[in-house]
Amino acid sequence: xxxxxxxxxxxxxxxxxxxxxxxxxxxxxxxxxxxxxxxxxxxxxxxxxxxxxxxxxxxxxxxxxxxxxxxxxxxxxxxxxxxxxxxxxxxxxxxxxxxxxxxxxxxxxxxxxxxxxxxxxxxxxxxxxxxxxxxxxxxxxxxxxxxxxxxxxxxxxxxxxxxxxxxxxxxxxxxxxxxxxxxxxxxxxxxxxxxxxxxxxxxxxxxxxxxxxxxxxxxxxxxxxxxxxxxxxxxxxxxx
Numbered sequence: 001x002x003x004x005x006x007x008x009x010x011x012x013x014x015x016x017x018x019x020x021x022x023x024x025x026x027x028x029x030x031x032x033x034x035x036x037x038x039x040x041x042x043x044x045x046x047x048x049x050x051x052x053x054x055x056x057x058x059x060x061x062x063x064x065x066x067x068x069x070x071x072x073x074x075x076x077x078x079x080x081x082x083x084x085x086x087x088x089x090x091x092x093x094x095x096x097x098x099x100x101x102x103x104x105x106x107x108x109x110x111x112x113x114x115x116x117x118x119x120x121x122x123x124x125x126x127x128x129x130x131x132x133x134x135x136x137x138x139x140x141x142x143x144x145x146x147x148x149x150x151x152x153x154x155x156x157x158x159x160x161x162x163x164x165x166x167x168x169x170x171x172x173x174x175x176x177x178x179x180x181x182x183x184x185x186x187x188x189x190x191x192x193x194x195x196x197x198x199x200x201x202x203x204x205x206x207x208x209x210x211x212x213x214x215x216x217x218x219x220x221x222x223x224x225x226x227x228x229x230x231x232x233x234x235x236x237x238x239x240x
Contacts, residue, residue: 001203008098008223009203010035011091015230022189025075029182030189032141034196036175038202040202041170046165053162060130060166061173067131068174071138072181088234094143095227097150104124121145126155130170137174144171 010031026117043050047170050057075083133151136143148167157163182188 001206002219002223008220008227009200011095011098011223011227011230014142015234017189017196019194020169020192022082022192024087025078026187026189027073028075028083028140029178030188030193031196032175033179033182033188033193034200036142036172036179037197038200039168039172039175041204043165043168044097046161046168049159049162049165050169052159055168057169059127060170061128063130064134064137064170064173065177067134067136067182068138068177071140072178073138073176074135075139076181076185076187085238088231088238090140090225091142091231091234094140095224097143097146097230098227099224127153129154134170134174137171138178141175144174178183206214 001010013034014027014031017030018024022030078086129151133144133147136147145167148170149163152163152166157166179188
């Protein structure tokens, strides 16, 4: 429901997988698997908005696939102990982006509104930045949507519906290729992942019906409090 209404559902599902005993790397891979169906269905829902940018879709998909598989491979090469140490920092990064993402997007839109025709070097840097965003998504799924929206704002996109469609398309491509590598490596906890997947599907269906009665501002505050508390907990657990 959080993902459908305000985003930030991974701040709940990823720690929940850890708390029930799923190892960190497996929990991250499982969370990516469980979230993917929502990305795909959402991208399909924005198919008309995506058609407007059909000439750029192949570029987004190819870079997403390369970045996603590179990030997933990097995750699988990371020692469990090192990834465990990185969890609080990754959660902190994602939490900060969730809190300040909208302001960052607005600032980026203002700063790029007068520079839509970027030089060749600028276009190359934007492609490299998209690759880095997708690499992050393959490595750690939480906060990916906020990062993609920030990138799209920097790239000069202004239509929020098209931006959401591209966000979900990139998230789908990154997740699918990462999941393929995770399945090959056998790191997905299927029982727990299917439970979260079913919860994601049910939550999205319920949210579509009750979202008009819920204040997104209050839900957003809940996500911020929950993600901040969870981040503090993991810092305490790691360093205290």
